[in-house]
Amino acid sequence: MGFGVTKSTHSFIHAGLPDSGTPLTNKLVLEGNAMFDQLTSELDVPFTRIGKLFVVMKKNEVEILKKKKEDADAAGVPGVRIVNSKELRAMEPNLTKEAVAALFTPTTGLVSPWELVIALSENAMENKVEFMLNAKVTGISVPRDHTFVINTTRGSVTSKFLINAAGLFADDIAKMVGEDDFSMVPVKQERSILDERVTDLVNHLVRSPITGDFVSPTKKELKAKKSNVIIGYTSEKIEDKNDVSTSREGFQRVFNFAKRMFPAFSTKDIITSFAGLVPLNTRTNDYIIEASKKVPGFINAILGGSGVGASPAMAKLIAEILADCGLKLVPKQDFNPYRKGIPDFRELPDDQKEALITENPQYAHVVCRCETVTEGEIVEAIRRGARTLDGIKFRTKAGMGRCQGGFCTPRVVQILARELGVPVTKITKREDNSQLLLFKNKGGERQNEIARS
Amino acid sequence: MIQEHEFICTICPLACRIKLIAEGEKIINITGHGCLRGEDYAIQEFKCPKRVLTTTIRTTDGNQPLISVRSSKLIPKKLLRECVSFLAGEKVSPPIKVNDVVIKNILNTEADIIATQNLPYDQ
Amino acid sequence: MKSREVDLVVIGAGPAGLAAAIKAKERGVEDIIVIERAEQLGGLLHQCIHTGFGLQYYKEDLTGPEYAHRFIKKLKNLKIKYLLKTMVIDISSDKKIIAINPEEGLLRLHSKALILAMGCRERSRGSIAIPGTRPAGIFPAGTAQRFINVEGFIPGKEIVILGSGDIGMIMARRLTLEGATVKAMVEILPYVGGLIRNEVQCVHDFNIPLFLEHTVTEIHGLDRVEAVTIAKVDKDRNPIPKTEKKIKCDTLLLSVGLIPENELSLKAGVELDSVTNGPIVHGTMETSVPGIFACGNVVQVHDLVDDVTIEGELAGASAADYILGKVTPLEKKIHIKAGEGIRYVVPQIISAQRDVNLHMRVLNPDRNVTVRIGKDLLERRFPIVKPSEMVKITLPLARLRMLKEETKELMVTVGVDEDDTRT
Numbered sequence: 001m002g003f004g005v006t007k008s009t010h011s012f013i014h015a016g017l018p019d020s021g022t023p024l025t026n027k028l029v030l031e032g033n034a035m036f037d038q039l040t041s042e043l044d045v046p047f048t049r050i051g052k053l054f055v056v057m058k059k060n061e062v063e064i065l066k067k068k069k070e071d072a073d074a075a076g077v078p079g080v081r082i083v084n085s086k087e088l089r090a091m092e093p094n095l096t097k098e099a100v101a102a103l104f105t106p107t108t109g110l111v112s113p114w115e116l117v118i119a120l121s122e123n124a125m126e127n128k129v130e131f132m133l134n135a136k137v138t139g140i141s142v143p144r145d146h147t148f149v150i151n152t153t154r155g156s157v158t159s160k161f162l163i164n165a166a167g168l169f170a171d172d173i174a175k176m177v178g179e180d181d182f183s184m185v186p187v188k189q190e191r192s193i194l195d196e197r198v199t200d201l202v203n204h205l206v207r208s209p210i211t212g213d214f215v216s217p218t219k220k221e222l223k224a225k226k227s228n229v230i231i232g233y234t235s236e237k238i239e240d241k242n243d244v245s246t247s248r249e250g251f252q253r254v255f256n257f258a259k260r261m262f263p264a265f266s267t268k269d270i271i272t273s274f275a276g277l278v279p280l281n282t283r284t285n286d287y288i289i290e291a292s293k294k295v296p297g298f299i300n301a302i303l304g305g306s307g308v309g310a311s312p313a314m315a316k317l318i319a320e321i322l323a324d325c326g327l328k329l330v331p332k333q334d335f336n337p338y339r340k341g342i343p344d345f346r347e348l349p350d351d352q353k354e355a356l357i358t359e360n361p362q363y364a365h366v367v368c369r370c371e372t373v374t375e376g377e378i379v380e381a382i383r384r385g386a387r388t389l390d391g392i393k394f395r396t397k398a399g400m401g402r403c404q405g406g407f408c409t410p411r412v413v414q415i416l417a418r419e420l421g422v423p424v425t426k427i428t429k430r431e432d433n434s435q436l437l438l439f440k441n442k443g444g445e446r447q448n449e450i451a452r453s
Numbered sequence: 454m455i456q457e458h459e460f461i462c463t464i465c466p467l468a469c470r471i472k473l474i475a476e477g478e479k480i481i482n483i484t485g486h487g488c489l490r491g492e493d494y495a496i497q498e499f500k501c502p503k504r505v506l507t508t509t510i511r512t513t514d515g516n517q518p519l520i521s522v523r524s525s526k527l528i529p530k531k532l533l534r535e536c537v538s539f540l541a542g543e544k545v546s547p548p549i550k551v552n553d554v555v556i557k558n559i560l561n562t563e564a565d566i567i568a569t570q571n572l573p574y575d576q
Numbered sequence: 577m578k579s580r581e582v583d584l585v586v587i588g589a590g591p592a593g594l595a596a597a598i599k600a601k602e603r604g605v606e607d608i609i610v611i612e613r614a615e616q617l618g619g620l621l622h623q624c625i626h627t628g629f630g631l632q633y634y635k636e637d638l639t640g641p642e643y644a645h646r647f648i649k650k651l652k653n654l655k656i657k658y659l660l661k662t663m664v665i666d667i668s669s670d671k672k673i674i675a676i677n678p679e680e681g682l683l684r685l686h687s688k689a690l691i692l693a694m695g696c697r698e699r700s701r702g703s704i705a706i707p708g709t710r711p712a713g714i715f716p717a718g719t720a721q722r723f724i725n726v727e728g729f730i731p732g733k734e735i736v737i738l739g740s741g742d743i744g745m746i747m748a749r750r751l752t753l754e755g756a757t758v759k760a761m762v763e764i765l766p767y768v769g770g771l772i773r774n775e776v777q778c779v780h781d782f783n784i785p786l787f788l789e790h791t792v793t794e795i796h797g798l799d800r801v802e803a804v805t806i807a808k809v810d811k812d813r814n815p816i817p818k819t820e821k822k823i824k825c826d827t828l829l830l831s832v833g834l835i836p837e838n839e840l841s842l843k844a845g846v847e848l849d850s851v852t853n854g855p856i857v858h859g860t861m862e863t864s865v866p867g868i869f870a871c872g873n874v875v876q877v878h879d880l881v882d883d884v885t886i887e888g889e890l891a892g893a894s895a896a897d898y899i900l901g902k903v904t905p906l907e908k909k910i911h912i913k914a915g916e917g918i919r920y921v922v923p924q925i926i927s928a929q930r931d932v933n934l935h936m937r938v939l940n941p942d943r944n945v946t947v948r949i950g951k952d953l954l955e956r957r958f959p960i961v962k963p964s965e966m967v968k969i970t971l972p973l974a975r976l977r978m979l980k981e982e983t984k985e986l987m988v989t990v991g992v993d994e995d996d997t998r999t
Contacts, residue, residue, distance in 0.1 A: 014809055116761060122991070161872060181680050186914050192705070193702075197842075234647045242798060244709065245707065245708050245709045245794075246707045246708065246710075247706075247707045248705075248707045248793070250707075251707060267705070268703075268704065270703060270705055271700070271702050271703055272700070272701075272702025272703070273702060273707075274710060275706055337675065346665075350674070350682065353676075354681060357681040357682060361678040361679075361681070362678065364676045364677055364678045364680075364681050364682070365661060365676075365677070365678050366613065366663035366665065366676065369613065369663065370839075372663075372665055375873065389712075402697075402700075402703075403697045403698070403699035403700060403716075404701070404702050404703070405700075405719075406698050406700060406716040406718065406719050407697065407719075409715075409719055410719065410722050410723055410727060411727075414727075424727070424729060425729065428712065429711070429712035429799075430712070430799065437712055437713075437731070438723060438730065438731055439729060439730045439731075439732070439733070440727035440728065440730075441724065441729055441730040441754055443754075460774060461775070461776050461780075463772055463773040463777070466772070466960055466965065467959060467960060468772040468960075475649070484673050502781075504777060505624045505627050505637070507625050507627060507639055508625070508753060508754075509625060509724075509725055509728070511728065518726075518728045519725065519726060519727070519728050520627075521625035521639060521641050521725060523625075523627065523639050523642075527814075528783060533753065534753060537753045537754065551585065551590075551642060551645050562650060569639045569641045569642045569645075570641045570645070571645070574616050575616065575617075
């Protein structure tokens, strides 16, 4: 879950500065932003209001900032203000001296999107939502009594209402019920992560209002001792919905911007690079959150850029749409809004570390040395559903540090094999049959196999 | 038929490029070596290049699935892969100490295969 | 909360830490604890099953495990205490350490002296920014070595290796012997990065196709590596257009550099050298924090384990002197600077009170050169120098005594002999 588009972004919960032509997006992003404190607190997901600085380098570009502020004030985005070079210097001491002014949006927040999705899914499961994973939808039929029959690779499901939240592939799903007035187009964004040792250089999300390129810390909580810096944004429309490859040009563009903004960076600080896709629909620039006019009970829930931040507000809207469509909604009496995440061993104070270890000595065996992730956390992640190397990585951050899994991979693989009761050779990087990590050696079978081939 | 062979000597950092001219198996001339050890090296490489074999053998111990081993003597280079193949079918059991012979006279090379680790490791 | 006062803590039980602990014990330090995060002593020697270790120290050609075994035996005979599967998670400049392991939980230690011997880590794909997809099947060479030699798994069937350092070449041979096909070894420089002996016995012996002045410009394959694209590079190491070649493979091994692991050193307030990425050390192997010493690959990446052992022994002896109160106060501090042609020199600071072994690396390979220390303090000629082979020069005390009182700095340079007309 969340292993498609969601994991390859790094979510800024945007303040809600409006764009023209996208009224629904503007509304939902602004509303959603305000909901994030409570949501993330209930779900035990780290969230910070990092604040964003749109930085300009030329005096005549300040006009752009003024216009943005006007629009923001009109839309009701709180606290937006222009910052002059003196204040900018105080807010970002390591920012280039070339910067002349910035627009500051204090409510811009930062969350890890896969942490959010994992937390949401765990909480949903706790509240009795059923998940069918690895079930690819192959067809949908709409019989006369308005009940959808959804055929998947793991069997069929029937339902009176169907919410299309298939993101990049939402057009494929919509076509299955006869809605074909839009396509989904992937827009590629490239990113790089910088070593945590440069985190102190950057205090806010710093972005160019003209190109969209950005530099940001990944965490800036008061308690978090470790954070990386993420840099990115090379937006280009592409054809292939499965193309998440990085490019030399993309990498260079992203790094050149970052270095221009923060001259202290060096390429030695890069620890990894990746690309993600943002789905855009071809019908409009705006989100499509609406009940289908053609097919009763079919609801499109198609977000796009800034979608993570808009999602809680979108969910409220969907609930209203469902009610309008005739679904009787009665608030659940025993709804549990709370979810506790896997303990972040590294961040616990010493006495809590000790208590955890006393309860379970696996928390005293450090497996990922770069991020100080213990066997206890890894086993807990497996208990909660992780089955692959990436599953462990995104739930515990093991493998995300500067050695990028060089040290911990052999150990994580063994733990997965042991806990899942499968041979090491069956452990994969991602959820897919074709991604074998390793082949067994010795004991005769490997030698024969290679001799034969 | 006269053939020219070239060897890079590995005896010292000078890494002399040694040319050995031979007719069939008969050595006619050796040039390029900086010392007599290099000359011996080239002759050996020409006649029968030999190497130490280092590899691993499976064990019956689940906690330590392999131990590392080496040949007690140099083995003809051309037999290295065959030796590894042969060892792939072998298994050893604890207790084993460093320098213990685990296979005697592998493939008639007169070299033994000896353990370079203890099994179990911590003894 | 268990808290203990000890004489000496050594972090890391690889060749550096083992040598340091043994020497310190032999010099009279009683209460020593060696802390090791792996499941066994010996550090990475455990998985280096090939020979080439001990040629200088023991005058024998040993495998990594055999070399480690000798020091492990000594450690145990001396009854030096060690903790396995134990990770140091915090450290301070006043030598307070927090470590954890499953048996004892959280351990607090406070030692009189500390020796840092954590070794290094390998550069990853991400840190050299190879474009392309992110499939399974990309491994640092050392990780693959662990899988093959310790756990018994082969990472793939058709391998491309990026980098021709020693670990890359060793793995080329290892994989070939175990039945895989190494389709290419790709090296960005115009010469092989490791020892000639390995080039002959790993690359030539097994006919591994070697592509010098090439690099990997793209990785292909969505779920698993399917191919890599390699291209020739120019003098500035940029890929030359139209020289691309796609090589089908299922595994990419990376042997693209080692970086000293100094996270703990930074926590302890130790000053690092920006070229070596290791602590700045005195001739005694003491760091910028009094009582904290460092040795082995954590200080500088070594070629030979024998040098690591000697450095470890020096650190152990110095730490012992420090603990037992036998330290002579430093009379002066002379900074050693890397000058023309030299990438770095270790130690970076010396006093003129004892012989010093200088370790350095040159920037470029060359023949018939002279290394000069100071304007005319000492010079040594070398028929061959290479960046991949550490240059070692002993600076005797007798020479150091010839320095003027005010000397604060010694520049080390290397250059081709001016009067050398030999070809």
